[in-house]
Amino acid sequence: MARLPITKTPKFYVGGAFIRSESARVFPLRDSDGVFFANIPQCTRKDLRNAVEAAAKAGPGWAKRTAYNRGQILYRLAEMIEARSDEMSAAIGLGGSTPAAAAREVAAAVDRLIYYAGWTDKYEQVLGNVNPVAAPYFNFTVTEPMGIIGVIAPDKAPLLALISLVVPAISSGNTVVALASTTQPYPAILLGEMLATSDLPGGVVNLLTGFREEMIPTFATHMHLRAISAVVNANERKMLALGSAESVKRTILLKSEDKRDWFATAAQSVDAIRDTLEFKTTWHPVGA
Amino acid sequence: MLVRSPQAALQRLFDEVGSVDQIGIDERVAKYATRSVKKASKLWGLRTAVTMVDLTTLEGKDTPGKVDSLCQKALRPHDDASIPPVAAVCVYPSMVRHARRALGNNSAVRIASVATAFPSGQAPLKTRLAEVKAAVADGADEIDMVINRGAFLAGEFGRVQDEISAVVTACGAAKLKVILEVSELETYDSIRAASFLAMRVIRPSDFIKTSTGKTSLNATLGNNQVMLEAIRDFYLDTGVAIAMKPAGGIRTAKQALTFLIAVKETLGDAWLNNARYRFGASSLLNDLLRQLDKEKTGAYQAPYYFSEAAESY
Numbered sequence: 001m002a003r004l005p006i007t008k009t010p011k012f013y014v015g016g017a018f019i020r021s022e023s024a025r026v027f028p029l030r031d032s033d034g035v036f037f038a039n040i041p042q043c044t045r046k047d048l049r050n051a052v053e054a055a056a057k058a059g060p061g062w063a064k065r066t067a068y069n070r071g072q073i074l075y076r077l078a079e080m081i082e083a084r085s086d087e088m089s090a091a092i093g094l095g096g097s098t099p100a101a102a103a104r105e106v107a108a109a110v111d112r113l114i115y116y117a118g119w120t121d122k123y124e125q126v127l128g129n130v131n132p133v134a135a136p137y138f139n140f141t142v143t144e145p146m147g148i149i150g151v152i153a154p155d156k157a158p159l160l161a162l163i164s165l166v167v168p169a170i171s172s173g174n175t176v177v178a179l180a181s182t183t184q185p186y187p188a189i190l191l192g193e194m195l196a197t198s199d200l201p202g203g204v205v206n207l208l209t210g211f212r213e214e215m216i217p218t219f220a221t222h223m224h225l226r227a228i229s230a231v232v233n234a235n236e237r238k239m240l241a242l243g244s245a246e247s248v249k250r251t252i253l254l255k256s257e258d259k260r261d262w263f264a265t266a267a268q269s270v271d272a273i274r275d276t277l278e279f280k281t282t283w284h285p286v287g288a
Numbered sequence: 289m290l291v292r293s294p295q296a297a298l299q300r301l302f303d304e305v306g307s308v309d310q311i312g313i314d315e316r317v318a319k320y321a322t323r324s325v326k327k328a329s330k331l332w333g334l335r336t337a338v339t340m341v342d343l344t345t346l347e348g349k350d351t352p353g354k355v356d357s358l359c360q361k362a363l364r365p366h367d368d369a370s371i372p373p374v375a376a377v378c379v380y381p382s383m384v385r386h387a388r389r390a391l392g393n394n395s396a397v398r399i400a401s402v403a404t405a406f407p408s409g410q411a412p413l414k415t416r417l418a419e420v421k422a423a424v425a426d427g428a429d430e431i432d433m434v435i436n437r438g439a440f441l442a443g444e445f446g447r448v449q450d451e452i453s454a455v456v457t458a459c460g461a462a463k464l465k466v467i468l469e470v471s472e473l474e475t476y477d478s479i480r481a482a483s484f485l486a487m488r489v490i491r492p493s494d495f496i497k498t499s500t501g502k503t504s505l506n507a508t509l510g511n512n513q514v515m516l517e518a519i520r521d522f523y524l525d526t527g528v529a530i531a532m533k534p535a536g537g538i539r540t541a542k543q544a545l546t547f548l549i550a551v552k553e554t555l556g557d558a559w560l561n562n563a564r565y566r567f568g569a570s571s572l573l574n575d576l577l578r579q580l581d582k583e584k585t586g587a588y589q590a591p592y593y594f595s596e597a598a599e600s601y
Contacts, residue, residue: 049588056591224590247587 010185012041012209013192015054016202021210022046029186032096040185043210045218048177051206052224055148055175058203063145063173067121070171074117077198078110081191085110088190092159095184108263109163115268116167123172123273131281138284143277145173146250150219152212152230157262158184159191162207164262165229168272170204177206177225179216185209216240223247227276231256252276297443298481305484306521308476308514317509320549327583330545334580337544337572338371340562342400342533344378344570346501352386355379359390361595362397366577368584374573375562376400376430381423388427400430400465404455407469407500409434413451420458430463431455432568434500435482437472445485452489465495465533468515471505476514483518487530493563497533501568506536512547516554523555532559535568541579544572 010029011018020026023046026039041047062070081088085106092102124143131139149169153162158181166176180188188207195205208215216236219228220243227250228240237253244251252275254260261267325333343362345354355377362374376398379387384401391397401423405411411419420431433455439447456464466486470479486496496515498507512534519530532551538544544567551559559565574594581589 045588052588218588221587223587223593243587 008038010038010040010189010209011192012043012047012189012207013195014047014051014203014206014208015057016196018192018196022050027211029094031094037094037186040189040209043179043208043215045215047208047210048215048218048222051177051208052148052222054203055177055206056224058201059147059173059175062170062175062201062204065173067124070173071117071120073199074113074120074167074171077195077200078113078117080194080198081106081113082110084190084194088159088187088194091187091190092184094186095158104263105157105160109160112160112163112268113167116171116273119168119270119273120171123270126270127274127277127279133283136286138286139281140284141279141281143172143274144280146276146278147174147226148224149174149176149276150222150225150228150230151176151178152216152219152228152232152236153178153181153188154231154256154260155181155183159187160262161231161260162188162191164267164272165231166205169229169276170200172273172277174226174276175204175206177208179208179210179212179219182210182212212236217243220244221247225249227252229275230254231260233257250276292443294441294443297445298478301445301481301485302477305481305518308480308517310476313476313510313513317513317550320509320546320553323546323549325545325549331580331583333545333548334541334576334583335372336560337541337548337567338365338576338580339373339375340566341374341573341576342376342378342535342566342568343374343573344501344535344568345383346378346380346402346406350380350383352383355383355386356390359387359397361573363391363395365573366580368581371577371580373397375566378402378432378568380406381419381426381428384423384426384428398429399427400432401426401428402432402434402500403428404431404433406432406434406467407502409436410438413454416451417454417458420455424458424460424462428462430465431459432465432467432497434467434469435486437469440473440478440482440485448482449485449489452486456490456494463494464490465497466490467497467500467535469500469503470498470507470511470515471503476511479511479514480518483515484522487518487522487528490530492528493531495531495533495566497535497568499534499536501536507534507538507547507568509546509550513550513554516550519559520555529558529564531564531566533566533568538567538569539571539575541572541575544576 021041021043023044025042027042029037029040031037088106089102127143129141133139151165169176192207220240229252231254233256345358362377365371373396378400381401387399403419403423404416468482473479578589
């Protein structure tokens with residue numbers, strides 16, 4: 001007997017839940033041959049606002065986890081992706097990547113996660129310091145997470161680039177609200193499902209789908225976002241720079257014109273963790 | 289042999305004041321949350337809600353200093369001077385004189401004090417009345433009393449009403465707010481019945497109030513609606529307008545707007561002012577200010593830019 005086709009409703013991942021846009025809007029996603037694949041939620045600024053509220057709620061608990069525990073959880077996320085790598089490859093393949101290229105991107109994304117999972121309990125030794133001072137004091141510089149970080153992923157390398165921007169931010173205890181690739185949003189939808197089973201507390205990573213031109217103005221002006229880490233063109237850079245000046249947020253803006261190689265070893269670094277850290281220097285009297 | 293039964297007494301009261309269709313109320317209030325409030329109305333609602341706040345601190349750790357800063361915030365909630373002061377500050381009786389010192393004698397902000405062995409009400413009547421008189425003597429403009437829930441549930445309605453009457457007398461010129469503590473009354477029927485008992489002995493423009501904020505369940509749209517409808521029915525019967533104060537659990541501007549929609553659609557514009565409707569809340573004001581700032585600047589605001597929103601993440 002013929003089965004009824006079971007078609008999937010892609011939903012985005014906010015606060016540990018899979019939801020539709022508050023506007024109820026969707027846009028059609030077609031594969032590289034132009035065949036309809038699914039309707040993707042078209043998020044609005046209100047969805048962004050709600051995601052920021054969810055991230056704010058999750059933040060203190062996530063930042064209080066031990067660095068070691070954060071590393072364990074990131075490692076488990078890598079396990080979850082590895083186990084569903086075929087499905088993820090197929091999702092990347094929708095955008096026209098060959099199966100081999102898609103599989104290579106998934107493997108690189110998993111490796112990147114492992115890389116940052118290893119750094120969670122080590123960056124403090126590298127970036128923090130005991131400073132020499134000419135008085136009877138200890139002088140320490142220690143790091144603290146900034147808070148909620150906005151991420152805007154590029155259209156190319158829809159999984160690898162997203163992971164490369166999100167994971168260094170959360171490895172230190174930040175939370176993230178990310179806008180996924182507009183042209184290839186489906187890998188981010190799948191990533192949400194993997195995040196949900198990875199022991200990562202709900203709200204630490206929130207993945208929105210939708211149109212850049214609709215969302216970027218709100219990313220720029222939202223006062224509750226402490227930093228923006230984004231791959232953007234000249235117009236978007238200007239908009240983000242102006243909005244961020246008004247709301248005093250840090251901007252880490254990569255130029256989309258630069259055609260960054262996300263597979264390169266240079267695309268991963270402890271510097272990416274430092275980008276979303278605050279440094280605190282304290283003086284303490286030397287004991288007797 | 290005649291046996292007194294609380295159930296029979298309650299049933300007679302329900303028959304008299306009418307019972308509540310619980311499903312109907314819940315469906316009705318669920319609709320309020322779906323109203324779309326747009327720019328100008330939203331601004332009006334947010335500003336009106338600010339003027340309706342009873343800015344509250346009721347903690348064992350309250351100090352004169354904390355009450356003083358609460359009063360300053362009540363007078364000038366925001367650095368934007370166009371934002372009006374709140375309706376009142378609400379404090380424990382021992383803090384009334386500190387609040388009076390901070391606000392002065394002709395303040396736009398009134399002083400409300402909980403009294404009558406708040407929140408349980410489990411003290412001898414004499415003690416409760418003495419507390420009310422002391423708070424009024426120290427300068428309280430309004431008294432928030434709790435009803436004797438034990439007597440109500442035992443069916444001793446006369447006693448409940450006599451105690452409220454005694455407090456009315458003790459208040460003198462001060463306004464009275466009667467806290468029903470709805471979470472301990474269990475059902476909508478009981479909430480409606482208790483509302484009527486209270487409304488029959490208090491003065492026009494005294495308040496009935498949902499809760500102390502000290503129990504698990506506080507003001508909800510549902511019990512707010514039951515009490516608003518009781519006020520409406522009482523007004524239609526007698527022409528006496530009673531005011532209303534939901535308290536506890538209202539933390540967001542969006543919730544406050546939904547409660548105002550309930551007031552507008554149940555009682556109309558005559559109740560949309562702080563003489564007839566108040567919010568008992570401590571953190572609501574900050575969210576109202578946050579949303580007002582958002583409307584003004586167009587940018588979503590972070591809670592840590594508003595005082596006492598300690599969460600810094």
